[in-house]
Amino acid sequence: MSAARDEVSRLQALYGDQQALRVPPxxxxxxxxxxxxxxxxxxxxxxxxxxxxxxxxYHRNHQLIWKAIAELHAKGQTPDTVLLTDWFRDxxxxxxxxNGAYLVELEMNTPSAANIRGYAGIVxxxxxxxxxxxxxxxxxxxxxxxLGQSAIDLVGTAQSRIGGLLDNEPCDLEPVAPVMxxxxxxxxxxxxxxxISGLSTSLRDLDEVLDGLQPGRLYVLAARPKxxxxxxxxxxxxxxAIRAGKSVAFFSFEMxxxxxxKRMLSNLAGITGSxxxxxxxxxxxxxxxAHWTRKIGEASLRISRPRVAKVQHVCAQVRRMKAQDPDLxxxxxxxxxxxxxxxDNRASGIGDITRALKLLASELDIAxxxxxxxxxxxxxxxxxKRPIVADLRDSGSIEQDADxxxxxxxxxxxxxxxxxxxxxxxxxxIQRDGAPGMARVQYTPGLFRFETLPEYWQPxxxxxxxxxxxxxxxRRGLAAALRGGxxx
Numbered sequence: 001m002s003a004a005r006d007e008v009s010r011l012q013a014l015y016g017d018q019q020a021l022r023v024p025p026x027x028x029x030x031x032x033x034x035x036x037x038x039x040x041x042x043x044x045x046x047x048x049x050x051x052x053x054x055x056x057x058y059h060r061n062h063q064l065i066w067k068a069i070a071e072l073h074a075k076g077q078t079p080d081t082v083l084l085t086d087w088f089r090d091x092x093x094x095x096x097x098x099n100g101a102y103l104v105e106l107e108m109n110t111p112s113a114a115n116i117r118g119y120a121g122i123v124x125x126x127x128x129x130x131x132x133x134x135x136x137x138x139x140x141x142x143x144x145x146x147l148g149q150s151a152i153d154l155v156g157t158a159q160s161r162i163g164g165l166l167d168n169e170p171c172d173l174e175p176v177a178p179v180m181x182x183x184x185x186x187x188x189x190x191x192x193x194x195x196i197s198g199l200s201t202s203l204r205d206l207d208e209v210l211d212g213l214q215p216g217r218l219y220v221l222a223a224r225p226k227x228x229x230x231x232x233x234x235x236x237x238x239x240x241a242i243r244a245g246k247s248v249a250f251f252s253f254e255m256x257x258x259x260x261x262k263r264m265l266s267n268l269a270g271i272t273g274s275x276x277x278x279x280x281x282x283x284x285x286x287x288x289x290a291h292w293t294r295k296i297g298e299a300s301l302r303i304s305r306p307r308v309a310k311v312q313h314v315c316a317q318v319r320r321m322k323a324q325d326p327d328l329x330x331x332x333x334x335x336x337x338x339x340x341x342x343x344d345n346r347a348s349g350i351g352d353i354t355r356a357l358k359l360l361a362s363e364l365d366i367a368x369x370x371x372x373x374x375x376x377x378x379x380x381x382x383x384x385k386r387p388i389v390a391d392l393r394d395s396g397s398i399e400q401d402a403d404x405x406x407x408x409x410x411x412x413x414x415x416x417x418x419x420x421x422x423x424x425x426x427x428x429x430i431q432r433d434g435a436p437g438m439a440r441v442q443y444t445p446g447l448f449r450f451e452t453l454p455e456y457w458q459p460x461x462x463x464x465x466x467x468x469x470x471x472x473x474x475r476r477g478l479a480a481a482l483r484g485g486x487x488x
Contacts, residue, residue: 025130030122031058033110033111034120040110052124056127084097085099135161135162142157156313159312198213199244203441205452213240213330215361216362217404218361218401219367222398223407228443230335232426233369234267241301241330248331249328253339261296267447269288270288271285329366334371336371336372341353351397358402404428410424411423411425421460423441426441442457
């Protein structure tokens with residue numbers, strides 16, 4: 001085994017630095033060792049079939065030999081020099097393998113098939129470097145002749161193209177023992193700590209349903225217009241950036257940064273939006289405004305200016321911010337339907353956006369909060385108008401890609417004499433690793449604020465109320481309702 005490792009090290013040293021020659025990165029001996037190893041020990045195919053493809057070999061004849069071996073295995077045949085020679089004869093390309101003599105040479109000159117996976121790794125590494133050079137050259141050509149593309153367009157294209165070089169990485173299987181060790185370690189860590197394991201949303205009952213906002217996950221926050229989507233997202237961003245001291249990126253495609261800043265100041269300083277607009281502030285208000293202006297300014301919170309944006313632009317900026325600030329923990333996007341969709345198929349385009357954002361969350365290990373509109377089917381329904389997953393606008397891929405879908409429902413919008421005036425239901429309709437649930441919270445639109453209900457809160461007592469089938473419990477609906485916990 002040591003001899004096999006030495007051989008791999010020799011090949012790495014031999015082909016490690018080809019910059020001086022300015023020839024494409026290649027490892028001919030490693031390619032020969034892979035193919036020769038497959039001739040020596042055909043069962044070694046199982047070790048390398050997922051590690052390489054034909055086009056990762058540098059030499060054309062090696063590509064064809066690999067292709068022939070793959071086709072023979074697919075037919076259930078065991079490749080050897082006779083069958084491979086016959087394959088090349090059928091293709092009319094016997095001259096590429098010197099009438100079979102080259103195959104014999106491959107088998108004879110390969111030192112061992114014991115470390116064929118290591119040889120395959122060298123071949124794959126050189127192929128990736130050639131692909132990187134090709135991508136860089138194409139990007140240079142596009143930068144010199146952008147054909148109307150902006151610099152941001154080119155950066156987004158570059159990141160997508162270079163990131164795509166990792167798509168063909170083999171998927172290795174891992175023994176379950178280390179997996180379970182990590183699970184138990186996480187469980188032990190959670191048991192020794194208090195509270196939730198993720199980022200707090202600032203709302204205790206919602207945190208209990210979600211266990212906070214978890215890194216690597218895509219959360220979709222959806223509602224009909226004027227339900228408070230932006231306000232809730234703003235409150236979560238304030239919690240993470242100001243109280244938790246983490247970094248946040250807030251992409252707002254609907255309002256100016258100054259508008260969002262005024263909303264945050266209104267909430268944190270306790271000054272209504274109407275008073276801020278009228279500038280009717282007393283001395284205490286000015287002191288609070290000055291204090292919270294400074295506190296907000298000290299937070300690591302970046303806000304985008306509204307413009308038509310492609311998901312590539314968003315991903316490029318987030319990756320750049322994460323590289324500059326490893327503490328980036330939350331990205332808010334307000335909202336999905338205002339993002340640019342490529343092509344004529346809107347449903348497919350929306351799917352591309354949600355898929356890219358889910359991959360971004362996983363890649364950078366951050367939480368992504370994506371706001372979304374609901375379609376008008378909610379308004380058309382009679383009786384209970386609480387949103388359901390089918391109401392998500394534009395594409396079912398939103399449901400597929402999201403780790404959790406959260407709806408905002410305010411009963412007073414549909415029932416003017418509602419017993420639940422001044423509150424909102426945050427309905428966690430689906431979550432990938434937890435049960436559905438609901439958190440009832442207090443909503444103060446004048447201060448742009450959602451907050452946890454006080455313990456003494458009770459629904460209003462009056463003669464009429466929301467329809468019976470629209471009843472929801474005070475805090476977490478579905479589970480409590482099954483226990484008869486709905487408010488009377």
